[in-house]
Amino acid sequence: MKFWLTLFVSCSILFFHGCSSDKKRKEDDKNISSSQSVIRESVTLQDVNGNAIVATPTEKGFTFSGFENKVVLLNFFTTWCPPCKAEIPHLNNLQEKYKENFVIISVLLEENKSNEELLSFIKFNAIKYTITNGSGNFALAQSVGGVKNIPLMFLYDKAGNYATHYVGAIPEEMIDADIKKVL
Template sequence: MQFKTLAFLSILSILLFTGCEQKEKKQEEAQQDISVKDTNTINLKTIDNKVITLIEENGAYKVKEYPNKIILLNFFATWCPPCKAEIPNLITLQNKYQGNFKVISVLLEKNKTNEEILEFSNSFNINYDVTNSEDNYKLANKIGPVKSIPTMFMLGKDGSIFQKYVGIVPVEMMELDINKLLKK
């Protein structure tokens, strides 16, 4: 009889603690949901100290500073030969579609100062925004994750991801995609 009572109390205490653990997990999940909502805004700092704000809503990334524009997010590094090779194409696209299109380069390279990146940018005559901030990595993980460079994401005017490019991409392919988005 004493064994049955002890077994019953043991099972009851296990169930009680399991129930509390579930409640604690639900509270932790609720707190995580709140923190995820707080992380829906990503602030990228450009090398000329402007801030570009991306707001993620339901998988779309709206750029506050460039509403109703097609955005090309270009994840790159200064040491990457294919990244350097595609810069002239990005400059051409930026010039050709400047009223409807914006290139934003997102540096994925640690320990680079804005001065170093500005020198790099000037040496290639880059005419688009180049960002250098910790939130660059946050964006790369959230949108991708970005596993190799160069990687680019073309966003429609509504912020939805229209196309993902990995590696060097012919300018003609990007132009076809831009024109498809302009006709939407």
């Protein structure tokens, strides 16, 4: 019984806190908040279908070509991360609920993952939002202040202004409430 309790607690901590340590998380939160106003270069992302998305830095965040006048949830993830996979149904729900004014752009942070492998992952998990793959993903991760914890998400309003960020697995209701605030 003690073994199962220990296992349950360990899994819960990993799930709700993402794939990193608390010390790194606190440092990242400081870096994330301050990095949103730093002037950076534009970064071109490629989605799995070969479409380009240009992330252009602004004074207070980013704009994303093709998604002008939409609230954007930028989601940094990997395919092997349990909390990243667990949030997929919730992100699908949010994408469907707000599809007219909201878009999720998921940024894969894995090297050497082919688009074919990623398309299989998308199909298996019934993902309904945009996923990008390639070297631009790592450049964007650096542009937001570095990504040391996954999942890591940034919410930008329709003007591309930084609204908030989330580290680790976050309840759908919390993200939903924040989306409503910036719509």
